[in-house]
Amino acid sequence: MDAKKLIEENNRKRELLTPENEAYYSDMMIYIRLQWRLSEQQSEEVLMEMLDHLLEGQEEGKTAKDIFGNDPKGFADEIIEQLPKEKKREAVPFIAGIIGDTVSWVLMIRGVLLLVLSKFIEVKTEINLFVVAALAFTITCFVILTIRFIFRLINNSLFKENRKTKRDMLKAGLFGAAGMAVVILVVKWVPEIGPSFNFPWWASLIAGAILQLILYVTKKK
Structure with missing residues (x-):
């Protein structure tokens, strides 16, 4: 089975x-x-083997600790x-997909905001290429850093009996707010x-x- 089917079987x-x-x-x-640098296929195969082994042991009255x-x-x-580590050619599309998904949502949200605001006030529809490039770079860095930060929060909460979920959610919220503030400053001052x-x-x-349709078709393939 491929990684996607292994994940579905694992959930079941x-x-x-x-x-x-x-x-x-x-x-x-x-x-x-x-550990996103690892081969997804190999990781899911090992996780499935571990799960099958655990289920067999559970039938015999054993616990995971046993x-x-x-x-x-x-x-x-x-x-x-x-x-084994994931091949770079497989890791790059993953990162590119995240960036592309972010850009597509920014474009659609911009379109909706301009449509709504134009009903009440005069809006500026002209864009500057330099500002767009700076904004795209900032958003890309923000998305990557946010993902890394959330991964670190989750990673640090694992294997602990007393998890501070609310504190971690607050940290993630503050990090996101700080990132959005930087994006707003770029739009205003660049x-x-x-x-x-x-x-x-x-x-x-x-x-x-x-762009969202292209990403959807690419993921399906």
Whole structure:
């Protein structure tokens, strides 16, 4: 099975675990999946083998600790060391997909905002290429840093009995607010250098929708 089907099968089989075993296994599963440099296919195959082994042991009355030991993080680290790294040509589309998805939503949101605001006030539909490039670079950095920050928060919360979920959510919210503040400052303070052209709401909406459709078709393939 490919990685997508393995994930679906994993989700189905995890429902058969006891709450204790499911919590133990899920922490290891998330921890391994967060290592995005690893081969997704190989990671999911190993996770499925671990799950099948755990289910067999569970039928014999064993717990996850009996099977994998009292140090799930250490056990997961040993597995991670043995898994092959993801090929760069497979990692690049993943990052490009995130950036493309962000840009498409920015375009569509811009189109909707211009359409709504134009009913009440006079709006500026002209855009400057230099400002757009600076904004695109800022948003891309913001998205990548946000993903890394959230991954780190999740990673630090694993294998702990007393998880501070609310505190982590607050941290993520503050980080996101800080990032949005930087984006707003870029829009306000970056000078308009070079050519500008008219980009009305309908063109922005259509461009975003087309980009979103391209990403959808690409993911399906």
